[in-house]
Amino acid sequence: MHVKFIGAAGTVTGSKTLVSVEGKSVLVDCGLYQGLKKLRERNWQELPVNVKTLKAVVLTHAHIDHSGFIPALVKQGFRGKVYCTPATYALCRVLLPDAGFLQEEDARYANKGRFSKHSPALPLYTEEDAWTALKHFEVVDFGEAFEPVRGLTAVFSRSGHILGAGSLRLDDGRRSIVFSGDVGRLQDDIMYPPEPLPPCDYLVVESTYGDRLHAQVDTRQVISDLVTRTCERGGVVLIPAFAVGRAQSLLYVLNELKKAGRIPSVPIFLNSPMAITATEIFYRFHKEHRLTPAQCAEIDGGVTFVRTVEESMALNNKRFPCIIISASGMASGGRVLHHLKALLPNHRNSILFAGYQASGTRGEALVHGADKVKIHGEYWPVKAEVVNLESLSAHADYEELLTWMKQTAHPPKKVFITHGEPLAADCLRRHIHERLGWEASVADYLEEAELG
Numbered sequence: 001m002h003v004k005f006i007g008a009a010g011t012v013t014g015s016k017t018l019v020s021v022e023g024k025s026v027l028v029d030c031g032l033y034q035g036l037k038k039l040r041e042r043n044w045q046e047l048p049v050n051v052k053t054l055k056a057v058v059l060t061h062a063h064i065d066h067s068g069f070i071p072a073l074v075k076q077g078f079r080g081k082v083y084c085t086p087a088t089y090a091l092c093r094v095l096l097p098d099a100g101f102l103q104e105e106d107a108r109y110a111n112k113g114r115f116s117k118h119s120p121a122l123p124l125y126t127e128e129d130a131w132t133a134l135k136h137f138e139v140v141d142f143g144e145a146f147e148p149v150r151g152l153t154a155v156f157s158r159s160g161h162i163l164g165a166g167s168l169r170l171d172d173g174r175r176s177i178v179f180s181g182d183v184g185r186l187q188d189d190i191m192y193p194p195e196p197l198p199p200c201d202y203l204v205v206e207s208t209y210g211d212r213l214h215a216q217v218d219t220r221q222v223i224s225d226l227v228t229r230t231c232e233r234g235g236v237v238l239i240p241a242f243a244v245g246r247a248q249s250l251l252y253v254l255n256e257l258k259k260a261g262r263i264p265s266v267p268i269f270l271n272s273p274m275a276i277t278a279t280e281i282f283y284r285f286h287k288e289h290r291l292t293p294a295q296c297a298e299i300d301g302g303v304t305f306v307r308t309v310e311e312s313m314a315l316n317n318k319r320f321p322c323i324i325i326s327a328s329g330m331a332s333g334g335r336v337l338h339h340l341k342a343l344l345p346n347h348r349n350s351i352l353f354a355g356y357q358a359s360g361t362r363g364e365a366l367v368h369g370a371d372k373v374k375i376h377g378e379y380w381p382v383k384a385e386v387v388n389l390e391s392l393s394a395h396a397d398y399e400e401l402l403t404w405m406k407q408t409a410h411p412p413k414k415v416f417i418t419h420g421e422p423l424a425a426d427c428l429r430r431h432i433h434e435r436l437g438w439e440a441s442v443a444d445y446l447e448e449a450e451l452g
């Protein structure tokens with residue numbers, strides 16, 4: 001078995017690892033690069049993969065940094081299958097066409113405003129390309145063995161990160177390797193904890209929070225204080241949130257706080273067609289999380305879904321306090337940008353970030369105290385209060401990752417660390433070495449390894 005790290009090496013986006021057995025290969029995750037321009041440019045380069053020998057893609061979860069390159073791969077000639085869990089497929093049917101649509105919209109907007117250096121600006125793929133790619137998908141349940149290529153057995157186990165998210169174990173009969181995928185929290189309001197690391201010879205583990213521990217803050221108290229003081233000064237609370245995962249957790253927490261009288265009874269808007277559909281899928285797959293259908297219905301009753309562009313624009317004219325949840329979570333695109341333009345310049349408003357902010361994103365600039373940010377080619381002053389509540393993240397911190405790893409019955413011979421900024425990845429390497437005594441190294445971009 002041979003592995004080649006062709007994405008999420010030295011960074012948290014663009015997840016892609018090639019696994020080859022006897023000349024046939026499988027791509028584990030096929031994500032889009034986001035954030036720094038240098039990385040985003042890789043989305044436009046030919047993938048360092050022979051598409052002809054690539055037999056299948058196996059997808060650990062639906063987030064765009066893991067799935068968003070699939071339509072581009074199909075455009076490059078990939079004709080194999082894409083295996084994932086049923087909930088991941090349901091979410092990809094929302095996320096991928098939306099990603100295509102957003103790229104078309106951004107290209108149109110750039111051409112209209114002429115602020116793109118590329119003339120005309122082109123989308124990486126369109127909504128239609130995404131629908132074509134979705135025809136290649138095939139679902140497999142957690143715990144169900146399948147063969148993405150002959151001689152390679154694959155099984156998903158739950159990773160607790162978002163709906164449908166799994167870790168993946170591959171076994172060629174001689175060697176086995178586990179890909180952690182994104183690992184969720186050990187304790188979460190709505191998601192079940194990750195299943196223990198399955199026995200394996202090699203492990204590829206994510207390291208998003210490899211150098212950090214989630215602060216032991218009372219997240220409900222922070223949200224309740226922020227919403228209360230923003231409403232008192234007549235402002236709007238804007239929460240940029242990942243449409244899948246965090247948006248649903250936030251709706252749950254806000255509903256709990258409202259019921260307990262811990263936040264004023266102001267309207268809550270979910271302004272992201274994708275987050276709305278993701279929320280509906282979340283209700284539908286209620287066996288996959290802790291919330292009962294009755295709890296889902298209750299949350300549903302307390303939120304206004306904003307579907308059309310007109311309704312979305314009207315939200316910016318609201319003159320009364322309210323809470324708006326909108327995507328994307330790192331303010332890298334989507335409707336949240338229009339809200340930021342309207343809300344950032346006024347000190348009455350608050351922006352609450354609720355998850356990891358990758359380098360080079362507007363979210364990262366804002367949580368680090370930028371006094372202005374560039375949106376749609378123009379700078380906007382930051383007067384609103386900006387709060388970052390990273391402990392709401394859907395990613396395990398390093399203690400949680402170590403706990404997850406040490407539950408295994410059969411420690412791996414070697415661990416490869418991916419999906420983290422360089423410092424985070426190296427810290428996790430040190431923790432694994434010092435605390436577990438396992439051999440570990442940080443995977444470099446395009447690094448290859450023969451797994452003997």
Ligand SMILES: [Zn+2]
Nearest residue numbers: 061063161182
């Ligand atoms: Zn993820």
